[in-house]
Amino acid sequence: xxxxxxxxxxxxxxxxxxxxxxxxxxxxxxxxxxxxxxxxxxxxxxxxxxxxxxxxxxxxxxxxxxxxxxxxxxxxxxxxxxxxxxxxxxxxxxxxxxxxxxxxxxxxxxxxxxxxxxxxxxxxxxxxxxxxxxxxxxxxxxxxxxxxxxxxxxxxxxxxxxxxxxxxxxxxxxxxxxxxxxxxxxxxxxxxxxxxxxxxxxxxxxxxxxx
Amino acid sequence: xxxxxxxxxxxxxxxxxxxxxxxxxxxxxxxxxxxxxxxxxxxxxxxxxxxxxxxxxxxxxxxxxxxxxxxxxxxxxxxxxxxxxxxxxxxxxxxxxxxxxxxxxxxxxxxxxxxxxxxxxxxxxxxxxxxxxxxxxxxxxxxxxxxxxxxxxxxxxxxxxxxxxxxxxxxxxxxxxxxxxxxxxxxxxxxxxxxxxxxxxxxxxxxxxxx
DNA sequence: TAGATTGTTAATCGATTAACAATC
DNA sequence: TAGATTGTTAATCGATTAACAATC
Numbered sequence: 001x002x003x004x005x006x007x008x009x010x011x012x013x014x015x016x017x018x019x020x021x022x023x024x025x026x027x028x029x030x031x032x033x034x035x036x037x038x039x040x041x042x043x044x045x046x047x048x049x050x051x052x053x054x055x056x057x058x059x060x061x062x063x064x065x066x067x068x069x070x071x072x073x074x075x076x077x078x079x080x081x082x083x084x085x086x087x088x089x090x091x092x093x094x095x096x097x098x099x100x101x102x103x104x105x106x107x108x109x110x111x112x113x114x115x116x117x118x119x120x121x122x123x124x125x126x127x128x129x130x131x132x133x134x135x136x137x138x139x140x141x142x143x144x145x146x147x148x149x150x151x152x153x154x155x156x157x158x159x160x161x162x163x164x165x166x167x168x169x170x171x172x173x174x175x176x177x178x179x180x181x182x183x184x185x186x187x188x189x190x191x192x193x194x195x196x197x198x199x200x201x202x203x204x205x206x207x208x209x210x211x
Numbered sequence: 212x213x214x215x216x217x218x219x220x221x222x223x224x225x226x227x228x229x230x231x232x233x234x235x236x237x238x239x240x241x242x243x244x245x246x247x248x249x250x251x252x253x254x255x256x257x258x259x260x261x262x263x264x265x266x267x268x269x270x271x272x273x274x275x276x277x278x279x280x281x282x283x284x285x286x287x288x289x290x291x292x293x294x295x296x297x298x299x300x301x302x303x304x305x306x307x308x309x310x311x312x313x314x315x316x317x318x319x320x321x322x323x324x325x326x327x328x329x330x331x332x333x334x335x336x337x338x339x340x341x342x343x344x345x346x347x348x349x350x351x352x353x354x355x356x357x358x359x360x361x362x363x364x365x366x367x368x369x370x371x372x373x374x375x376x377x378x379x380x381x382x383x384x385x386x387x388x389x390x391x392x393x394x395x396x397x398x399x400x401x402x403x404x405x406x407x408x409x410x411x412x413x414x415x416x417x418x419x420x421x422x
Numbered sequence: 423t424a425g426a427t428t429g430t431t432a433a434t435c436g437a438t439t440a441a442c443a444a445t446c
Numbered sequence: 447t448a449g450a451t452t453g454t455t456a457a458t459c460g461a462t463t464a465a466c467a468a469t470c
Binding site for chain 1: 216218221222224225226229230250251288289294303304306307308310311313314316317319357358365381382384388390398400402403404405406407408409410411412413414415416417
């Protein structure tokens, strides 16, 4: 039985965490909901409601204790748990993801890389070795890796997703511009950059044209 | 006076477009709202409502004409307009974005790259040259580029955003894990990968724990 | 014609915002 | 104490879903 957290709140909490960490680094002791509100352009009441979901209490007149709020957010976001994942596809985007250094802070750990290109097998990216995809099922099962990052070309996305699911994947973070079919118990998050860009473009345009 | 399109609808339309293009390539003539619905796991009525926003009419019993729907979507999404942009930051992620080939389809064109690293200035990435950031204001103004893609380290994000805004940027697609401050008339879309991952993680967890 | 699918109106649901009492 | 800020209840708003009439 989990308390139900609204998805919009879920999306805001990591943003709060990032601000709280800034305050923490600056050695501040308290933060007010109005400060978070201003920085993120989110309603003040909303911020308090979201924080209330964490069962973290603030002090009237002073705000929320940084250490405490940080701890509650870390607990909720499961920050200190290592989240192991495998990445399939070592093209430009795949390599950029593998080298991205913003993930550690949240405990995301990309343990191994996979590709089908024989020239790439055995190469190392930082500490991470590139394996042939044929090794995927065995490794995924042995290491109990449930999270897959897919950064392969559109045409291969479904095939690789099938392999991942068969090997026990429970969540696929899909960077390929493709809709992949998976069983209902597997979570797919599509990170389609082109679509994201279109939303930017349409919002920009709507702005200019409105009234 | 623009008709107001709900943001959630806005986000779904590019997905419909991608499916419609598949059908188009396969030479199909019609698509039913129920087919789109199933592929994207979106309510059928929702799909019809979204399409209605485009003023595109379907035929009872057969569905929507692919050519027509495709044309309406392209018009709405402004697909055939070239959308010029500049990219600041040519690290791993910046280069991956510069080389990403999924953008053309939507008319996004990255015209030039910028960095501060003297070793990179003058290099070419495909057809695109890397310029020193000091050239940015002049080029942005001459070419009337309004869209900036920011792929710089966290610490430089605000500084680069300031430069971009001063040079007339109206939209910033921010890949840096930083909250940047801009005037109210500038649109910022934050593409924080780590945050996106956390949402995946939390959803995955909620699933496992629920009931 | 009969039946499937669209298009639209009405009902529901849930998230956001406003109002305000509680509290340090 | 007075005043600022939290915490919570109620009101609003908007998006989703359900129901069903229109139509090919």
